[in-house]
Amino acid sequence: MYDFSHAVSPATPPSIAPYPAGVGGEDAVAGPVTVYNAGAEIYAEGDRSGALYRLVYGVVRVYRLLADGRRQICAFHRAGEIFGFEAGAERHFFADAVNPVGLRVLRPGGEVETSRELLNLALNSLERAHDHLLTVGRNDAMGRVAAFLLEMGADRDGEALREIDLPMSRADIGDYLGLTIETVSRVLTRLKSARVIRLASTRHLEILRRDVLEDMTA
Amino acid sequence: MYDFSHAVSPATPPSIAPYPAGVGGEDAVAGPVTVYNAGAEIYAEGDRSGALYRLVYGVVRVYRLLADGRRQICAFHRAGEIFGFEAGAERHFFADAVNPVGLRVLRPGGEVETSRELLNLALNSLERAHDHLLTVGRNDAMGRVAAFLLEMGADRDGEALREIDLPMSRADIGDYLGLTIETVSRVLTRLKSARVIRLASTRHLEILRRDVLEDMTA
DNA sequence: CGACTACTTGAAAAGAGTCAATTCACGTGG
DNA sequence: CCACGTGAATTGACTCTTTTCAAGTAGTCG
Incomplete structure (x- = not known):
């Protein structure tokens, strides 16, 4: 379930610096920027996965919730970063806006190049997860x-x-x-x-x- | 960037079992099994990355070493699992045999399908890393x-x-x-x-x- | 059998968590 | 414009868990 009720219609697509270029590259046909208020949910556990998001501005937290209410935040994402990778068909995480956020939904096609870039992005996420594990574990x-x-x-x-x-x-x-x-x-x-x-x-x-x-x- | 430059072209696209299916399926033209003694190093930080490994038997530990000697083991891998994903051209981790190990080196080609499967495998690794983070963090x-x-x-x-x-x-x-x-x-x-x-x-x-x-x- | 390493156990110290009380910052309404 | 209320952050006192340091025991391999 995806609740856009609190999302304001995009003002003007802010121009952003090129970087993990590729999927949804800046200059390519960039979709509209969706805006979220602080605290608004971007996706939730159980949602269908697939879409990726490129953060235009603001900060997003991605986390898990345990039965007893404890929460583990896996990552904070900032402008320019791409998030939303999931292994299965369903999301295992929640993502929401820490402060006012603007983002673009990326709709990967099935092309070769895209798949490779997705792999690189996923590997970057993996690296960050391992860094974080090191921080917390040691x-x-x-x-x-x-x-x-x-x-x-x-x-x-x-x-x-x-x-x-x-x-x-x-x-x-x-x-x-x-x-x-x-x-x-x-x-x-x-x-x-x-x-x-x-x-x-x-x-x-x-x-x-x-x-x-x-x-x-x- | 994921560097495939040293990857040998795939013999025959292996038929894949459903699940972390994939690259280097058991029955396909499998390369030779390399054997390691307990404690033997499979790869080290600084090595060139790219190759993936499918564990045939035994247990492998993948870890990071800190300057002061502390160690964070990121994962234990068991028979059937594929490991060796890295974000950059150089390895950031060490991998060695916990007990006597046999493994196959996988040489991914550059085809669409392969790249997609690699993505799935990487996403599974990502999921495991997040599970582990939850274990250690909460x-x-x-x-x-x-x-x-x-x-x-x-x-x-x-x-x-x-x-x-x-x-x-x-x-x-x-x-x-x-x-x-x-x-x-x-x-x-x-x-x-x-x-x-x-x-x-x-x-x-x-x-x-x-x-x-x-x-x-x- | 002996030496080495892995594992277990104990006591003391350090670190982080819990509970509780303020203090601070900010938005609302008088 | 200021007072107030609310939620966030800080601080303090105390407890509990984990680490540290130090023996001691068990297994294993020569």
Whole structure:
């Protein structure tokens, strides 16, 4: 089930930088941009899978929900990224908008080239999943938050950013890293006290000592 | 980019069984089986990627090594499984034989069908990675070990097995689950005391109460 | 039989979680 | 424009789990 009721009709398709070019390349016949409000669901577990999405702006969280309400966020996606890969005919994940989001639905044809590019995209997703597993599996709370900040503190080309906007809540960060919100908060406070970061406000920070963060990630 | 440049052209498009079907089906003109001793390296970080492997028998561990010696095992592969997917031209992982292993090297051609099947295989790997992330991210020690036992206590069709052989060490299990060997050992002892499992020997056990294990996984 | 490695067990310490109380930030309405 | 209410974030005190460090035991291979 796909609820578009909250989706506003696309304003103007913002032009975006070329990158994982290919499927739904920018210059190609780009479909309309669908817009979602913060918190709006993009797809849910049980939905029929198949469609892929290219994020034009905003941040999307992809997650699983457990019977007891616990949540594991698998990934945060940002502008330019493509998400929505699924192994089966049905979705096993939920995806929704962290903040206002605009995206394009990609409708892959059956061409050779497309299939290859899909493979590359899937392999990139796989790599990210493994990186994330490493973060969660082999780091203490400090290391996980450090890894998260470094991830958010780099643009898509890996270029380091000094200022970071965190559109997601502490709860989102906790569910991404396998920590409680209290622990996330305490770690950020410690990093602030140690002058590794500067917290301009709760959702906006500056990295003062990137090297220290990198050392924590191990 | 997925580099097929070194891939040899496929002999005969193998007929494929339904499921993670595919590339290098058993009955097709299968290449020679390469044999590895326990502990032998199949590939290493930095090796050129591209080749895929189909495991004929034995268990393979795929892992990452950190600068300080910590290790994160991403997956254990068993007979029938295909592994070796990588996003770049170079491998980011190590793979070696847990016990004596036999495998076939798969050489994908560039055909449409092949590329599609590769995509399916990659998506299955992705799904497994996400399952593993969930295990490690949202479970305590008991839950992780329970999930591990259920994983090892099922054959490739998901059929439940009562008796389990664990070819891997406690250290392997710990590095797979993000736990220390002591914790793994203690949890197994607790499960034994609670008569959830029976430990015939350190590497061989029997699941007495599968339902209890399932409840722990949440 | 002896040496080596894997595994188990125990006690103490560290880390993260839980519960609870504030504090903060922001949007709403007076 | 300010007061208030709501949800988010922080902080504190305490508990519980897991790690760490240290023996000790069991298996295995020569």
